[in-house]
Amino acid sequence: MGKPTVHDIALEAGVSLATVDRVLNGRPGVRQKTQDRVQSAILSLGYVRDLSAANLARQRQYRFVFVLPEGPGQFVASLHSALREAMEVQRADRIDVRILAVPPHDPHQVVRALGTIDPGEVDGIAIMAQETPQVRDAIDRLAAAGLAVVTLVSDLPDSDRDHFVGINNIAAGRTAALLMGRFLAPATGKVLVVTSSLLARDSLERRFGFDAVMAYEFPEVDVLPTLEARDEPGRMAAIVSAALVAHPDIVGIYSVGSGNKALLEALRRIGRPAGLVVIAHELTPHTRAALETGEIAAVITQDVGHLVRSAVRLLRAKCDGLSIIQSQERIRIEVLLRENLP
Amino acid sequence: MGKPTVHDIALEAGVSLATVDRVLNGRPGVRQKTQDRVQSAILSLGYVRDLSAANLARQRQYRFVFVLPEGPGQFVASLHSALREAMEVQRADRIDVRILAVPPHDPHQVVRALGTIDPGEVDGIAIMAQETPQVRDAIDRLAAAGLAVVTLVSDLPDSDRDHFVGINNIAAGRTAALLMGRFLAPATGKVLVVTSSLLARDSLERRFGFDAVMAYEFPEVDVLPTLEARDEPGRMAAIVSAALVAHPDIVGIYSVGSGNKALLEALRRIGRPAGLVVIAHELTPHTRAALETGEIAAVITQDVGHLVRSAVRLLRAKCDGLSIIQSQERIRIEVLLRENLP
DNA sequence: AAGGCTTTGAGGTACGTCAATCAGATCGTG
DNA sequence: CACGATCTGATTGACGTACCTCAAAGCCTT
CATH class of the missing domain: 1.10.260.40 (lambda repressor-like DNA-binding domains)
Structure with a gap:
């Protein structure tokens, strides 16, 4: 039966x-x-x-809001487009996703945006934001009001969020270091670390993991202090060329966060030392092209489609009080070389 | 409205x-x-x-059969367990999955197993098998009878299957070569290639991709002919130690298919040259442990959970005449190092 | 225009659950 | 034991679709 x-x-x-x-x-x-x-x-x-019969009977609609920065960066752009792609499919699943775009690097705007969310109108939110006490409090308020909350890409571990959807950024930094060390060996020299900003938790954690492995496994390589380009046009070129002049023995560059486009352009203009190993994060049109030409040796990334689908599944599971498949929701730290580009 | x-x-x-x-x-x-x-x-x-309402009304049940080898290998074992895990969840989705285990390395048994499938009783099948004309014909028969068919892990491209679920094995082999070359450089020497059998299409394709990149990118490294251990206990140790004696300048070993456990045991017993780089396929308890100890430098793998979930989604989509999210169904070639183990 | 055919309408039941009503049963308490 | 108060049962109508029947209407052909 x-x-x-x-x-x-x-x-x-x-x-x-x-x-x-x-x-x-x-x-x-x-x-x-x-x-x-x-x-x-x-x-x-x-x-x-039978959930589908139940949802049919009660005319259920899952209403989720994604709070995302709207930056110039390629990564958030690909997040947006992955989300829009997923929305199409999920409409058939009674899932209604709205995007709330906020200016980047401004936690106050994030708090304001979260304030506009009416807990009676929304079932859950996914949020990607820098970690500040105000943002954390705003999240806690929504969680207390009964919303499902997941953090995206960059975690806020002390908040009341239900899940974090993203990679372990310390492990990502450690992976970058392992690749850097093995690709360099037996050459020695200095490694330059650049990023757009060290304010975001993900950048910090990557740097932390990178330093740990470099110091322990490859002590003969000298890791320079992180340089921040702060998304200012021209600044990346300036700091990279200054560093290359100051340290003629730079053999590797680790790009922790965004700003890959500027970095690549700067290297093209000022020329790159022979055998330079560049390792970057996030697959974008620029990093993909640079992998193909060999300008970047490896890209460490996370699948944005997986990110948004996982976030939606987790929000839904929370709303329904369902359990989840752990392994399906673990976002993988992907190592991309020229030969395994998707 | x-x-x-x-x-x-x-x-x-x-x-x-x-x-x-x-x-x-x-x-x-x-x-x-x-x-x-x-x-x-x-x-x-x-x-x-509204598909869920429609399925409710017609009391639809998706009946899928997974035809898998039941071998001693860890990889198929993990496939089985991933499938069993997925079955639990899918029962709630009106999806009924049955596993049909067949003895490995015997295409005739596969054909017989496929013959037992009544097209009236089953909506779709996923199959992992070696490529022979008889197997292909059996698949074509089922496809002609209206079943949805996907091939798993190892493709049968000339058959009438609807999709292939698995990685591009040529690209996987190329990735292995790129890692091997970069990890070795600037050392030169010989690379040993071992596998349990070159009959399966996936092994062949990996070897093909590996050779292409090694020859083109790292011509100074000498790739030896593939040695087959054929799942015979003791044989792996014998051929590996013979090779190491015959070629004292072996600097790398590429393990194309199964047999990693035997390879690792053999290396432990006979001792390994200093600086030996070992690259293997498929994450299993053995390869995981070896990554952690450093015995294996990198593992190239595919997520078995993703494999089975993707296969089920594709079968379902075919049955319903639905479209799919391409990016969600592309199985990634994962590069695992000690630091990004899941 | 009568015959046979195909096409269409109207209506019902079912799927498994939710939600609501109202009447009846049971309970604890004084 | 009688009183409200609290539980429980029986019933009904959704939700959006599938599938069935029976009768009515439309269309040809001769």
Whole structure:
């Protein structure tokens, strides 16, 4: 016979359909004793409620909001487009996703944007933002109001978010260091580390992991202090060429965050030392092209499509009180070389 | 207002519900003229049929069969367990997956197993098998009978399968070569290639890609002919130690297919040259441990959970005539180092 | 225009669940 | 034991679709 239904439970427990329904949906008006009887019938029959029938009956709509920076960066652009692609498909699944774009590098704007979210109108949010106490408090408020919350790409571990969707950035930095060290060996020299900003938690964690492995595994290589380009045009070229002049023995460059386009352009203009090993993060049109030409040796990245799909699945699972497949939601630290580009 | 329903279409087209239903489900008894009227109403209203309601109404059950080798190998074992994990979740989705295990290395058994599948009882199959004309014909028969068919891990490109679920093995071999060359440089010497069998298409393709990149990019490294261990206990140790004696300048070993456990044990017993670089395929308990100890420098793998989930999604999409998200179904060639182990 | 054919309409039941009502049963308490 | 108060049962109507029947209407052909 097929899967047990509410009718079977009613029969097994010796109660009516209405009572089973009240127990299943946590409505009041059922004695503890009767509840137990129903629960044990559910267990013994192995009943699992048919979510699609339930959603059909109750006309359920999942309303999720993605709070994302709208920057000039290629990475957030690809996040946006992955999300839009996913939205198409999810409409069929009764999932309605809205994007709330906020100016980057401005936590105050993020807090304001979160304030505009009416907890009665929204079931869950995914947020990518820098870590500040104000942002954390705004998130906690929404979580307290019953929203499902996941952090995206860059975590806010001290907040009340339900999940973090993204890679372990310390491990990502360690992976970058391992590749850098092995690609360089047995050559020695200095490694330059550049990024647009060290304010974001993900950049910090990558740098931390990178330094740890470089110091322990490749002590003969000298890692220079991080230079920040702060998304200012021209600044990346200036700091990179200054560093190359100051340290003629630079053999590697590790690009921690965004700003790959500027870095690549700067290297093209000022010329690169022979055998220079460049390792960068995030697959974008620029890093892809540079992998193909050999300007970048390896890119460490996370699949943006996977990110958004995982975030949506987690939000949905939270709303329905469902369990998740751990392995499906673990975002992989992908190592991309010229030969395994997707 | 919400999404349009069949009622709205009937109204818009000026026909009855029954007629809309006949058109939607391709039942006979509707004049071409009326069909067109209904179709244009569907288009103008942007109607999309609610699959979950439809499946509920028709009591649909997707019945899929996975035809997998049951070998001693860790990789197929992990495939089995990933599949069993996925089955739990998919039961809630009206998806019923059965595993049909066949003895490995015996195409005849595969054909026999496929013959036991009643096309009336099954909606789709996923199959992992060696490429022979008989297997191909058996697959074509099932496809002709209307089953959805995907090949898993190792493709049968000349068959009528709908999709291949797995990595591009040529690219995987190229990736292995690029890593091997860069990890070795500037050292030169010989690279040993071992596998359990070159009969499977995936092994062949990997070897092909590996050779291409080694010859073109690292001509100073000498790649030895492939040695096959054929899953015979003891044979791996014998051929590896013989090779190491015959070629004292072996600097790298590329393990194309299964047999990693035997390879690692052999190396432990007979001792390994200093600086030896070992690159292997597929993450298993053995390769994971060896990555952690440093015995293996890199593992190239594919996520088995992703494999089975993708296969199920593709089979379902085929059954429903739905479109798919290309990027979600592309299995990534994962490069695993000690630091980015999942 | 009568015959036979195809096409269409109207209506019903079902799928598994949610949600609501109202009447009846049971309970604890004084 | 009678009183509200609290539980429970029986029933009904959604939700959007599938599938079936029966009768009515339309269309040809002769």
